[in-house]
Structure formats: C-alpha cells, structure tokens
Amino acid sequence: MTTRLPLNALRVFEACARHGSFLAASEELAITPGAVSRQIKALEAELEVRLFDRFNRAVRLTQAGEQLAVGVSQGLSTLQAAVDAVRSRRDAPLVVTVLHSLAARWLVPRLYDFQARYPDVEILVSASDAPKDLARDNIDVAIRLGRGPYPGLHVTHLFDTVLVPVCSPGLLRKYGPFEHPNDLARTVLLHDVNMIAAEPEWSDWLAAAGADKVNPRRGPRFSNTYLSIEAALSDRGVALADEAMVIDDLRSGRLVQPFALTLPTTLAQWVLCLPEKAEQPNIRRFRAWLLEQAQKDGLAPSIDQKSTDEP
Numbered sequence: 001m002t003t004r005l006p007l008n009a010l011r012v013f014e015a016c017a018r019h020g021s022f023l024a025a026s027e028e029l030a031i032t033p034g035a036v037s038r039q040i041k042a043l044e045a046e047l048e049v050r051l052f053d054r055f056n057r058a059v060r061l062t063q064a065g066e067q068l069a070v071g072v073s074q075g076l077s078t079l080q081a082a083v084d085a086v087r088s089r090r091d092a093p094l095v096v097t098v099l100h101s102l103a104a105r106w107l108v109p110r111l112y113d114f115q116a117r118y119p120d121v122e123i124l125v126s127a128s129d130a131p132k133d134l135a136r137d138n139i140d141v142a143i144r145l146g147r148g149p150y151p152g153l154h155v156t157h158l159f160d161t162v163l164v165p166v167c168s169p170g171l172l173r174k175y176g177p178f179e180h181p182n183d184l185a186r187t188v189l190l191h192d193v194n195m196i197a198a199e200p201e202w203s204d205w206l207a208a209a210g211a212d213k214v215n216p217r218r219g220p221r222f223s224n225t226y227l228s229i230e231a232a233l234s235d236r237g238v239a240l241a242d243e244a245m246v247i248d249d250l251r252s253g254r255l256v257q258p259f260a261l262t263l264p265t266t267l268a269q270w271v272l273c274l275p276e277k278a279e280q281p282n283i284r285r286f287r288a289w290l291l292e293q294a295q296k297d298g299l300a301p302s303i304d305q306k307s308t309d310e311p
Contacts, residue, residue, distance in 0.1 A: 009043040010072050012036055013051065017069040020058055093124040094282050098143040101225040102269065103127040105245040107143070114289050121282050129224075134274050140283055142272040143290070146196065154278035156271040156287055159244065159299035163200055163263040166229070166246050166255040167238040174235070178258045181211035188237030189219035190228040196267065202240050205263045229255075244269070247297055 015025035016036065026033045044051050051065035061069055098107055103125055111123065126132075132139050134153070148155065167187075172178070175187040189202050203216035219237060222228040225245055232239040233254060243262070249255040271287050278284070294300035 006043060006046060009039045009046075011076065012039040013043055014069065014072045014076055016040060016052065016059060017061055017065065017072075020060065022059060093122040094140050094286060095124045095126060095138060096141045096143065096286070097126045097128055097132050097137075097139050099129055099145060100127045101229075101242075101245055102143060102145070104226050105229065106247070109248060110293050113293070114286065117289070118282075118285060121285070123286075134272065140273060140277065140280075141286055144270050144272060145267055146270065147266055147268070148270060150270065150272055152275075153272045154275045156291070158269040158271050158290060159294045161265045161267040161269065162243045163205065163240050163265060164243050164246065164257055165205065165238055165259055165261075166241050166250065166257055167232055168235045169253065169256055170235045171232075171237070172256055172258060176258065181206060181209035181259060181261075182213040184211065184238060184258075185214045189214075189216070190231050190237040190239040191219055191221040192225050192228050192240075193221055193223050199267065200263055200265050205240055205261070208263060209259065209261050244294075244297070244299055247299075 012025060012029065012031075015028050016022055019025050019028070022036045022040070023033050026036045029036070040052065047064075047068075049064045050062050051068060052059040053062060096107075104127070108125065111125070115121075115123070126139070132142060134140075134142060143158065144150075145161065165184075171187065176183075178184060184206075191202060194201065201216070202219075206214050206216050220231070222231065225242060228239045229241050229245060229249075231237060232241070233249070238258065240263070246255055250257060271290055273283055273287075291300060
C-alpha cells in the first residue's frame with residue numbers, strides 16, 4: 001500500500017529550507033512560527049530523522065534534510081508546472097476539428113455569429129479529414145461525419161446527412177430543361193470518392209429517381225466534396241452534395257436543384273468531446289450554438305436534441 005505523502009508538511013519544509021529560517025517561512029506562508037515548528041516536528045517524527053539543526057535565530061539543514069530538500073524542491077516545481085499547464089488551458093483557444101468541406105462550406109461562414117456573441121472566446125478551427133485523438137491532440141470539440149456511437153466520448157447529434165443534386169444556373173440553361181432524371185444523360189455527373197463504407201452515391205440517387213438511361217459511373221471523381229461543389233459552381237456538371245454544404249448557394253441562387261428528390265443517408269454529423277470537458281462553459285456554448293445554427297438552417301428538425309456520455 002502506498003504511503004500518503006504529507007504534502008502540507010513538505011511545503012512548509014521546502015520554505016524553511018529555502019529561507020534557512022522558520023520565521024521567514026511563516027511570513028511567506030502566512031502561518032504562525034509555532035505552526036511551522038509543529039509541521040517540521042511532525043515531519044521529522046514521521047520520517048524518524050532530524051531535518052534541521054536549530055540555532056537561536058536560524059536553522060540549518062542536516063545531511064538528511066539537504067537530501068530531502070533537493071527532492072522536495074524538484075517535486076513541487078514539477079507539480080506547479082503541471083498545475084500551470086492545466087490552468088493555462090482555460091485561456092487557450094477553443095480548438096475545433098472538422099472535415100475540410102464542412103468547415104469551408106458551412107461552419108466558417110457562420111462563425112462570425114458566434115464570435116459576435118462571445119468576443120472573448122478565441123477559436124482555432126483545425127480542418128482535417130484524418131481521425132483525431134481528442135486527448136492526445138488537445139482537441140476541445142470534434143465535428144465528425146459517421147454513424148456513431150463513438151464510445152467513451154460525449155456525443156451530440158448535430159444533423160443527418162441528406163444528398164441533393166445541384167448544378168449552376170448556367171449549366172441548366174445549356175443542357176436543360178431537365179424534365180426527367182434520365183435527362184441527366186445530356187450532362188456530366190460529378191462524383192466524390194467515398195470516405196465511409198457504403199456511403200451513398202449517384203447510382204443510389206438514380207435508382208431512387210427511376211433513371212435507367214444514365215450511366216452512374218461516368219464523370220470526374222474528386223477526393224473532397226468541396227471540389228465537386230466548386231466544379232458544379234463552374235458549370236462543369238451536376239454534383240450530388242450534402243445539403244448542408246450547398247444550402248447557402250441554393251439560397252443565393254449560385255446553385256439550383258434540378259430535381260426535388262433528395263436522398264437520405266445513414267450518416268450524420270456529430271459533435272464530440274471528452275466527457276470530463278463537456279460542461280466547460282466555452283464548449284457548452286459552442287455546442288449549443290452549433291445546434292442553433294443547424295436548426296436555423298432547417299437541418300435539425302427539433303430543438304430537443306439529445307447528448308449522451310457513452311460508457
């Protein structure tokens with residue numbers, strides 16, 4: 001069984017050893033000289049060794065005291081550094097990791113609203129498509145696309161992924177009107193390289209639309225949804241995009257939806273954080289703000305969202 005360290009006595013001992021005086025140590029620690037003397041006597045009794053030689057106006061470390069003083073000083077310095085490092089995280093930026101496409105096309109255009117509400121909260125957006133270890137990489141919030149359940153993390157459902165066909169008004173004028181999904185054979189289909197197994201694609205949408213005269217495999221492929229949407233904006237074809245990624249372009253008219261049919265998926269965007277950090281004020285504010293933005297965009301159907309700490 002590990003012996004419990006007498007931390008209070010060791011702190012008093014370190015001050016006495018540094019000053020060479022019980023009186024000076026008492027003044028630094030804001031306790032009485034008698035209290036200092038009692039702590040040192042108790043420590044000597046516990047260790048069964050004399051730590052100081054006492055004189056009228058000063059004290060001097062014994063050989064054992066000198067040995068202990070070195071270790072205690074180093075130990076307290078290490079403890080202080082650890083505490084300072086953790087404390088400094090309170091004032092550090094709120095680090096948010098998010099997929100490149102969602103960052104560029106949904107999160108970043110809305111961040112001004114969060115910053116206007118909470119001007120004292122500094123946010124660092126780390127766009128990455130690679131998995132992150134929230135603890136090792138010092139990530140406060142992760143927004144991730146997947147099916148869950150993300151065991152060991154605090155999990156909040158942000159919104160489901162729904163795919164919609166989109167193209168530019170210029171392409172629609174050139175190759176339209178598209179009266180039946182088979183009319184897409186007249187233009188180019190833009191594809192994403194699937195990042196998640198069984199992620200829906202053009203073949204699924206065309207089958208649901210009853211389009212049997214369109215080759216679902218033809219057309220260029222892109223490693224990032226952002227690139228396929230940029231291609232659609234440049235009149236290069238029709239993209240099958242996550243609704244959240246194109247909602248602003250549809251509102252502005254930069255993109256149009258040639259067919260009303262949408263394709264629900266089994267994927268969703270999730271807000272993840274470490275359970276022990278979930279109720280930190282800035283993380284809680286950011287999570288609530290994300291949900292509010294999703295509801296405002298009509299991506300989250302209900303304000304009654306559930307958050308869970310997975311075991």
